[in-house]
Amino acid sequence: MLEKSLGLFFFLKKPKNEKGNARFVYLKITVDGESKDVATKRKWDNRKWNSAKGCPIGTNQESATLAAYLNTLTTSVYKARTALLNADKPITADALKAALTGQEEERHTIIGAFKQHNEQMKALIGTEFAKSTLTRYKTAHDHTQNFIRWKYGKEDLELKELNYEFVSQFDYWLKTERKCKKNAALKYIGNLKKIVLECMKKGWIKGDPFANFKGKRSEVVRVALTREELQALTEKAFEIERLDHVRDIFLFSCYTGLAYVDVYRLRRHNIVDGFDGSKWIMTARQKTESPTRLPLLPAALAIIERYANDERCVAKGLVLPVLSNQKMNSYLKEIADQSGIKKNLTFHIARHTFATTVTLSNGVPIETVSKMLGHKSLKHTQHYAKIVDRKISEDMHALQAKLQSSLQPTNV
Structure with missing residues (x-):
């Protein structure tokens, strides 16, 4: 830390309404031109004070006692200065005053x-x-x-x-x-x-401790249902009614792209007539507060109508009777087993399915998909485009293999 100029000077200050010669003794601490006054809690007769030197006049016991006390304060200031230097803290008049008066600097942890x-x-x-x-x-x-x-x-x-x-x-x-x-x-x-x-x-810390830390995330492979898996799930008949309910809510997300929490919060007043005369969802993603506006596909509308008279939905104005996320995912594993789906079925797969199998794979522009998903940046939606590209690549490699097989010359 660069050396800073430090000046100390004792002076007298007249108390309010004081008519005699008694004055308060103050210490002025100056660091690089910035000054702070510190009360010494001592009084002294101004007739016995050397204003030029800032010290008491005389050699009697009273003068010697005050002079010794002021020397002690001076030593304390220099000790405080050394402590600040050792702690690599800025040396300021404020900091020295705080150390001298016992006012601890506020600690932030x-x-x-x-x-x-x-x-x-x-x-x-x-x-x-x-x-x-x-x-x-x-x-x-x-x-x-x-x-x-x-x-x-x-x-x-x-x-x-x-x-x-x-x-x-x-x-x-x-x-x-x-x-x-x-x-x-x-x-x-x-x-x-x-x-x-x-x-x-807030000024509690100087410098960014993360500045040189470079952590790069690994790319996450997002799983989605294929068209065949989506069809199998739709057509599967379950013997247990609760599995039917969970399957319907999952499929609703597959055809709307809404995350679990947004389906859970969806109210009947969020379903409105759009400018085109069809039914639209008008809401906002809880995660990002981004507005979500999307027209309802027939499959999603059919699911809404199926629960139009559900007691819980009617009483609370809900669109669907959504269970807790934990229960939903637990039942989805059971649904996957019974439907012959080998993937680890979770509610978030429904959102991936909407982005890929339902929309992007059917030619819906990525900009439109991004808006419907409520993404703030197109960059987030591009992850789904990679899934579609991968599927296209796999399909083309499979086609290439079939073509090569069919075009092999036959031995005569």
């Missing part, structure tokens, strides 16, 4: 900032954030605190202790101790980064 963020997020559940988002940040909080215990043997660390070493070791700990996959580890690091960036904006 990693876990403290995390807790504050999560408490504020909790208050905004249902308006700005989904409950699942808070759950993810709570998990990220727990991982961060457990890492600090593992690495540093402490419950918390000050934000100023965050650096590249912390971030890179956190990434290592998540992958080794917590057995997180690469993308999951990066997700938790991203949660921490969001909070740290907020702290930077």
Whole structure:
């Protein structure tokens, strides 16, 4: 840290309504032209004060006692300056005054900032954030605190202790101790980064500890149902009614592209007459708050009509009687087994199916699909285009093999 100029000078200040000669003794601390006055909590007769030198006049016991006290304060200021230098903290008049008067600088910690963020997020559940988002940040909080215990043997660390070493070791700990996959580890690091960036904006931390950390996500292969699997699921007759309900709700998502939480929140007033005279869904994605406007395909309309008189739907104004996500996914595994579908069927596969099998594979422009999915960026939709390209490639290779086989010359 660069050396800074430091000036100390004692002076007298007249109290309000003081008519005699008694004055308060103050210390002026000046660092690079910036000054702060510190009360010494001592009074002195202005007739016994050397204004030029800033010290008491005389050699009697009273003068010697005050002079000794002022020397002690001077020594304390220089000690505070050394402490700031050793701690690599900025030397300012404010910082020296705080050290001299015993006013501790407010400490900002990693876990403290995390807790504050999560408490504020909790208050905004249902308006700005989904409950699942808070759950993810709570998990990220727990991982961060457990890492600090593992690495540093402490419950918390000050934000100023965050650096590249912390971030890179956190990434290592998540992958080794917590057995997180690469993308999951990066997700938790991203949660921490969001909070740290907020702290930077508040001036609690200088410099970005994530600046040199380069984590690249692995590409996730998105699974979707084929046309044949979608047809098999549609035509399958189940003996248990609840499986029929879950299958219908899954298929509704396949033909609308709505995520589980958006189907769960869908109300009858979200189904409106469009400008073209057909029925449209008008809503917003809970995850991104992006508006979703899409015309309903006949298959989706038929499912809505099937539950038009459902007691729960009528009572609550729901479009469909959606169960909890956990139950839905549990029943979907049972449905997949009975339908001969070998894929690990989860509700999110329905959204992938809409993007690929239902829309892109049938020539719907990617820009239109992106709007219907409620994506804020076309980049997110392009992942689905890769699935379609892969399917085209597989089909063409299969065709090529058939053609080569059929064109083989026969031996005469």
